[in-house]
Amino acid sequence: MNPYYFASIALILIGFYAILAKRNVLKMLVGLSIMETGVNLLLISVGYVSGKSAPILTEGITPNNAVDPIPQALVLTAIVIGVATTAMALSVVINLYEKYKTLNVEEIRRLRG
Amino acid sequence: MNQYASLLIALPLFGAFLIPVLKKVGKNLVMPFLVLVTLIQTGIAAWVFNEVYTSGKPIIIMAGGFRPPVGINLYIGHFAALFVLIVAVASFLMAVFSIKAVKVEPQDKYAMLFLLLMLGATGMIATGDIFNLFVFMEITAISAYALTAYNKTGEASEAALKYVVLGGIGSSFFLVGVALIYGSLGTLNMAHIAQLASMINPTVAKAGLALLIFGLAVEAELFPLNAWAPDAYQEAPHPITAVFSAFVVKASLYAIGRILYILSASEGWNSVLSLLIIMGTITVVIGELSALRQTNVKRMIAYSSIAQVGLIAVGIALGTQKGLDASIFQMFNHAIVKLLMFLAVGYAALELGGPEMENFKGLGKRMPITAFGITLGAIAIIGIPLFNVFWSKMQLIMAALEAEKIGVVALILGASLVEMVYYVRLIHTIWFQGDGDKIRENSALALGMLLLIAFIILIGIYPQPFWDIMQKAGSDIFNVAEYIKNVPLMGVSP
Numbered sequence: 001m002n003p004y005y006f007a008s009i010a011l012i013l014i015g016f017y018a019i020l021a022k023r024n025v026l027k028m029l030v031g032l033s034i035m036e037t038g039v040n041l042l043l044i045s046v047g048y049v050s051g052k053s054a055p056i057l058t059e060g061i062t063p064n065n066a067v068d069p070i071p072q073a074l075v076l077t078a079i080v081i082g083v084a085t086t087a088m089a090l091s092v093v094i095n096l097y098e099k100y101k102t103l104n105v106e107e108i109r110r111l112r113g
Numbered sequence: 114m115n116q117y118a119s120l121l122i123a124l125p126l127f128g129a130f131l132i133p134v135l136k137k138v139g140k141n142l143v144m145p146f147l148v149l150v151t152l153i154q155t156g157i158a159a160w161v162f163n164e165v166y167t168s169g170k171p172i173i174i175m176a177g178g179f180r181p182p183v184g185i186n187l188y189i190g191h192f193a194a195l196f197v198l199i200v201a202v203a204s205f206l207m208a209v210f211s212i213k214a215v216k217v218e219p220q221d222k223y224a225m226l227f228l229l230l231m232l233g234a235t236g237m238i239a240t241g242d243i244f245n246l247f248v249f250m251e252i253t254a255i256s257a258y259a260l261t262a263y264n265k266t267g268e269a270s271e272a273a274l275k276y277v278v279l280g281g282i283g284s285s286f287f288l289v290g291v292a293l294i295y296g297s298l299g300t301l302n303m304a305h306i307a308q309l310a311s312m313i314n315p316t317v318a319k320a321g322l323a324l325l326i327f328g329l330a331v332e333a334e335l336f337p338l339n340a341w342a343p344d345a346y347q348e349a350p351h352p353i354t355a356v357f358s359a360f361v362v363k364a365s366l367y368a369i370g371r372i373l374y375i376l377s378a379s380e381g382w383n384s385v386l387s388l389l390i391i392m393g394t395i396t397v398v399i400g401e402l403s404a405l406r407q408t409n410v411k412r413m414i415a416y417s418s419i420a421q422v423g424l425i426a427v428g429i430a431l432g433t434q435k436g437l438d439a440s441i442f443q444m445f446n447h448a449i450v451k452l453l454m455f456l457a458v459g460y461a462a463l464e465l466g467g468p469e470m471e472n473f474k475g476l477g478k479r480m481p482i483t484a485f486g487i488t489l490g491a492i493a494i495i496g497i498p499l500f501n502v503f504w505s506k507m508q509l510i511m512a513a514l515e516a517e518k519i520g521v522v523a524l525i526l527g528a529s530l531v532e533m534v535y536y537v538r539l540i541h542t543i544w545f546q547g548d549g550d551k552i553r554e555n556s557a558l559a560l561g562m563l564l565l566i567a568f569i570i571l572i573g574i575y576p577q578p579f580w581d582i583m584q585k586a587g588s589d590i591f592n593v594a595e596y597i598k599n600v601p602l603m604g605v606s607p
Contacts, residue, residue: 046295099266
């Protein structure tokens with residue numbers, strides 16, 4: 001069992017808690033970011049092998065003593081997508097604040113039923 | 114020659130990048146360009162459909178010439194060919210509708226996002242790699258968030274915020290699922306996963322599969338991750354609402370089906386099926402009961418859409434080929450009917466000043482073709498014989514009986530009964546209440562509606578040829594051994 005798994009799952013749960021429990025929209029988005037970081041850490045730790053180096057071909061690095069490169073490529077993609085989602089969410093929040101003059105999710109409730 | 118099918122992905126992408134350039138040339142060119150690109154896409158999709166169904170062989174495109182599982186492949190089999198065509202046709206109709214419906218600036222951004230949405234859905238259907246599926250899912254999702262907020266009202270932003278938060282949770286779940294499956298099998302290619310599925314640890318398979326399904330359930334509007342859907346449907350521009358219902362949801366449902374069945378050889382698979390049946394059942398119940406008390410027509414049809422999606426998910430989760438065929442038939446019919454209904458309702462709302470039930474009084478006298486479209490769509494979706502949805506609901510019931518799930522039969526019949534109540538109320542409001550002056554209807558939109566109506570009746574009267582196509586599409590997903598055989602894996606074996 002890899003100790004990084006516990007750290008990443010803890011981060012995912014902290015983020016999830018923030019999304020569910022916080023009333024401020026910005027805090028919810030911070031929670032979302034923490035959750036994404038946890039997921040990325042989990043992905044990276046799946047490919048981690050203790051004592052091996054990064055999968056970049058330099059002197060002395062062969063396929064035998066490098067870690068699995070695929071999770072690293074996946075995480076790069078996932079980070080970019082996460083940044084795009086966060087940027088999108090923040091621009092929505094700006095618009096929301098202009099229209100409702102509040103960031104409290106309890107008060108942003110015109111759509112229901 | 115078959116490699117030209119990759120234009121399905123390339124064309125909308127290049128189209129989207131060309132739009133800012135085009136805007137510099139002339140602002141009025143943007144919307145016609147959108148219609149043109151979607152028309153060409155329809156042509157390519159029709160060619161691919163013809164190619165796949167006449168040869169009976171799937172088209173497999175390998176990115177950069179690397180063979181899977183090293184490279185990423187696109188797999189356009191019977192199912193993908195059919196639904197890529199639906200995506201393209203729906204996009205074309207809605208692009209025409211957009212010229213009339215979207216007056217809020219900036220239109221060039223709208224056109225770009227529209228093309229990206231189409232690209233994302235096409236990619237989700239065509240891809241053969243679970244991480245690539247994630248990327249296409251996020252392209253779809255981010256364009257969908259932006260398009261939901263497009264009208265820039267407070268309500269639209271609120272709907273978009275709900276969508277973003279739920280979508281973010283869903284995509285995180287999906288990635289955890291990908292991590293689990295990659296960690297235990299060491300591959301991301303769907304065919305390769307299917308090949309190794311019998312070796313996977315049952316707990317990992319169950320957890321990974323459940324997480325992947327939860328991630329996709331956001332876009333597929335399955336309970337408990339569908340809270341965004343009615344709000345977004347209500348507040349998004351009218352063509353986008355139709356597009357959500359017609360293919361964004363369907364692409365995610367397909368992905369659920371595909372991922373579910375490629376892991377069907379793993380132990381503990383049946384418990385995931387039960388999970389999906391429970392999710393689908395709750396979705397149907399909540400959707401139908403919420404639709405009953407809506408006064409906003411668009412929101413009402415949105416809830417009805419959610420309920421239909423629940424039925425499709427239940428059909429997928431029956432675990433038999435028959436259930437899968439029936440689900441695909443239902444997906445196909447639902448896409449056509451909801452396209453018609455959202456087009457008609459959106460158009461009526463545009464002319465009458467809003468989608469509230471109040472405004473729809475006397476619609477039958479004021480806009481007869483539009484009112485006819487809504488009525489016919491409503492009758493079809495209830496499942497009256499001689500209309501298309503009747504046959505797919507029939508097949509679903511037969512499949513449920515065959516799988517000895519009597520509860521599902523009761524669910525389908527009960528849902529139809531509730532649908533009857535609120536749709537009859539809508540039809541009554543349209544035809545028997547209120548009065549007003551006649552409005553001249555836009556001929557292009559009327560033509561589109563009449564085409565869809567003709568198609569609905571055609572399937573209703575001659576279901577057999579369509580049912581044959583659906584059975585082929587169903588076996589494309591169900592027959593995993595065939596799927597593994599078709600993808601040229603690079604000499605790897607378990």
